[in-house]
Amino acid sequence: MGYPVILQLRGRRAVVVGGGNVAARKIHGLLEAGADVVVIAPEAAPDIEALAAKEAIVWKRKRFDPNDLAGAFLVIAATSDREVNEAVARAAEPGQLLNIVDDPERCDFHVPAVIRRGPLMISVSTGGASPALARRIRRELEEQYGDKYGPYLEFLRQARDMVLREVADAEGRKRLFRALAADSFRQSGRWEEEFTRLLAKEKERNKEGERGR
Ligand SMILES: C[C@@]1(CC(=O)O)C2=NC(=C\c3[nH]c(c(CCC(=O)O)c3CC(=O)O)Cc3[nH]c(c(CC(=O)O)c3CCC(=O)O)/C=C3\N/C(=C\2)[C@@H](CCC(=O)O)[C@]3(C)CC(=O)O)/[C@H]1CCC(=O)O
Ligand SMILES: NC(=O)c1ccc[n+]([C@@H]2O[C@H](COP(=O)([O-])OP(=O)(O)OC[C@H]3O[C@@H](n4cnc5c(N)ncnc54)[C@H](O)[C@@H]3O)[C@@H](O)[C@H]2O)c1
Structure with missing residues (x-):
């Protein structure tokens, strides 16, 4: 069981390694929290490319190397290559908050499913037992707690x-x-x-x- 907190990321650097759909989902959440997002990936999904084009994020079009984590407050390893994710985990300093998308056991934190309504935030976590259920519950709560x-x-x-x-x-x-x-x-x-x-x-x-x- 984890300890739920809301991190203040404004002005802090978050490095996301990988540029696929899973990385894109994490990047959107980080941007909503005001983080300075740096993405490391040789190729990236179209919406990540679009964010880089309008300078909402910095995209370094390259393969990961350990220097990429310099200055990061938070690190997400989101490539589809287990070995690369593992290398990111090894390169992270003890003080850097780490999430590895294919290794819940080694994560410092998991990312919950989230609803935002102005200052109201509802997050749902199953601790990795069923991300699909977290998603379903998020959708149900979206109906109950509408835009108003x-x-x-x-x-x-x-x-x-x-x-x-x-x-x-x-x-x-x-x-x-x-x-x-x-x-x-x-x-x-x-x-x-x-x-x-x-x-x-x-x-x-x-x-x-x-x-x-
Ligand atoms: C909540 C959400 C937030 C987000 O990512 O933004 C999120 N996963 C979401 C969706 C989702 N993820 C997966 C599916 C396919 C169905 C299924 O497998 O169930 C779906 C559903 C879908 O896409 O429809 C597959 C999956 N997920 C993880 C693994 C690795 C493993 O378990 O080993 C694999 C297997 C990969 C493979 O097959 O190899 C791991 C993690 N995913 C987490 C979060 C963390 C635990 C959260 C929790 O349990 O509460 C954790 C531990 C780490 C982390 O990423 O922080 C987001 C919903 C957002 C929303 O819609 O609101
Ligand atoms: N935690 C979650 O929420 C969740 C959900 C579904 C899947 N997954 C896991 O996440 C992984 C990623 O899923 P996806 O759909 O985004 O994959 P994807 O194949 O779409 O994207 C992988 C990305 O990794 C990048 N990459 C590959 N090698 C790299 C390297 N050496 N350095 C930097 N970037 C590199 C690629 O350029 C690509 O952008 C899956 O393999 C699966 O294990 C996690």
Whole structure:
């Protein structure tokens, strides 16, 4: 069983060795996290070529050698050649986070199936028992947590900042946060209006509490 974390990759170098479809999937996830992606492969899938053409990644069109890992925070060995993947694993320094796509046992981390909706991230892992099931569950959750969750989460973030500024009482804040996270609130669709009403109610309650003291 692994320990789930969300890595901050902005401005950090991630080296992906291999340029096939599996590498492409990993590269897209790394870019979404803001990593500086360097790809090492003599040949690459069309969408990797396209990313290199618009300079979203650096593609070094060559076979792997150990110097390619210099400066990497994270390393993914994603070639179809076991020996090359093995060579990447051997070349990685102890501090470099390593994923080898055909050797789950030797990985420092596995990549989960992921849904992103603005700041909401849901990830599914089976620890290598069944990546196909992780994919299926991801698809099911995509239906349940649709695109509307993006704007909803953006709204919640702003509302939370306001509650932290304006409501001094910890119990009151907790009540508000839970009300905002309730499905009935989300489905109401009138977030601004409902939030204004709930916030006013909570402030009123607070005042009464102070008067009562
Ligand atoms: C979740 C996802 C994320 C991603 O890659 O982005 C991911 N694999 C995905 C899909 C997928 N992978 C494979 C199939 C074919 C069906 C099948 O074999 O079941 C499908 C399904 C498909 O493509 O439809 C084959 C496969 N995968 C691994 C091996 C090697 C081995 O087990 O030895 C082999 C055999 C290769 C061979 O046949 O030789 C290993 C790993 N794959 C992982 C992640 C890690 C464990 C994650 C977990 O279990 O939760 C781990 C351990 C390492 C890693 O890569 O981090 C992504 C779904 C993304 C999405 O759709 O949302
Ligand atoms: N972990 C996963 O999610 C997962 C899923 C399916 C398959 N796999 C495994 O991943 C492997 C890769 O799958 P794929 O479909 O992307 O393969 P692919 O054949 O499409 O791509 C392999 C890539 O490796 C590159 N390559 C070969 N030798 C190299 C070298 N010496 N240096 C640098 N790059 C080199 C090739 O140029 C090519 O771009 C499969 O063999 C399989 O074992 C893993």
